[in-house]
Amino acid sequence: MEIKNKVTRHTIFIAVLIILIGAILVYANYQKSKPAGSTISVLFIGNSLTSVNDLPKTVSDIAKSLGDTVNYDAYDPGSYTLKQDSTDQIALGKIKSRPWDFVVLQEQSEMPALADSLVNSEVMPYALQLDSLIHPPGSFTETVFFETWGYQNGDQLYCSSNPTLCNYTSMQNQLTKSYRLMAQKTGGLLAPAGEAWQLARQTHPEINLYADDRHPSTAGTYLAACVFYITLFNKPVTGATSLTLDKSQAKILRQIAEQAVLEK
Numbered sequence: 001m002e003i004k005n006k007v008t009r010h011t012i013f014i015a016v017l018i019i020l021i022g023a024i025l026v027y028a029n030y031q032k033s034k035p036a037g038s039t040i041s042v043l044f045i046g047n048s049l050t051s052v053n054d055l056p057k058t059v060s061d062i063a064k065s066l067g068d069t070v071n072y073d074a075y076d077p078g079s080y081t082l083k084q085d086s087t088d089q090i091a092l093g094k095i096k097s098r099p100w101d102f103v104v105l106q107e108q109s110e111m112p113a114l115a116d117s118l119v120n121s122e123v124m125p126y127a128l129q130l131d132s133l134i135h136p137p138g139s140f141t142e143t144v145f146f147e148t149w150g151y152q153n154g155d156q157l158y159c160s161s162n163p164t165l166c167n168y169t170s171m172q173n174q175l176t177k178s179y180r181l182m183a184q185k186t187g188g189l190l191a192p193a194g195e196a197w198q199l200a201r202q203t204h205p206e207i208n209l210y211a212d213d214r215h216p217s218t219a220g221t222y223l224a225a226c227v228f229y230i231t232l233f234n235k236p237v238t239g240a241t242s243l244t245l246d247k248s249q250a251k252i253l254r255q256i257a258e259q260a261v262l263e264k
Contacts, residue, residue, distance in 0.1 A: 046106030065241035112178035143188035226257035
């Protein structure tokens with residue numbers, strides 16, 4: 001009789017556990033689908049690819065035009081790496097300053113495009129370290145990895161020692177691979193701005209996404225911001241403000257962002 005009671009209690013415990021896990025998963029999925037009029041808080045940690053043209057504000061402006069709100073802060077010193085961020089007291093202080101909904105991590109523009117061995121030693125450990133600080137046990141903050149874009153024509157200066165940098169395509173492919181691995185290893189979200197740029201370059205080469213060989217033009221920042229809106233709110237960016245862009249061009253970029261995020 002005692003054995004039977006133990007088996008029954010064990011069965012009940014397992015059933016309750018399954019129900020709780022299911023409820024947690026439902027709650028998590030609900031959180032990812034933001035209803036109209038949502039407000040989220042986002043911390044952007046990056047460098048000049050984030051600061052040029054003020055990407056965080058552009059995301060906020062796009063959200064506002066669609067009836068949503070993004071309360072944001074940013075820390076983006078020029079050329080900063082995740083390794084530097086991992087010991088930077090300002091960056092760490094901002095992460096701990098409030099219970100953010102999302103913290104965006106953007107690595108230096110070339111680091112994730114290097115050979116796998118270098119990514120594994122110089123990028124991945126710091127992505128994992130920062131992720132563990134962003135959402136410790138019990139936290140609902142999500143890490144978002146800002147997948148950046150390859151240089152317009154690769155980086156010829158370091159091509160001989162780093163073949164993955166020799167042209168745009170190989171650089172972008174390695175960036176995509178590395179950022180996807182970071183998201184996979186941490187369970188974080190991926191904002192595939194680099195893949196959106198790649199799609200835009202393939203289908204609408206007349207739209208200039210670059211201000212120089214690596215930094216974004218206003219159109220480039222707009223495209224990245226659309227990718228972020230879709231990623232953070234988990235819904236299309238259809239009908240968003242065009243800001244200072246030509247309306248027809250902005251519409252094309254919004255459609256490309258949706259394709260890059262929602263159709264993957």
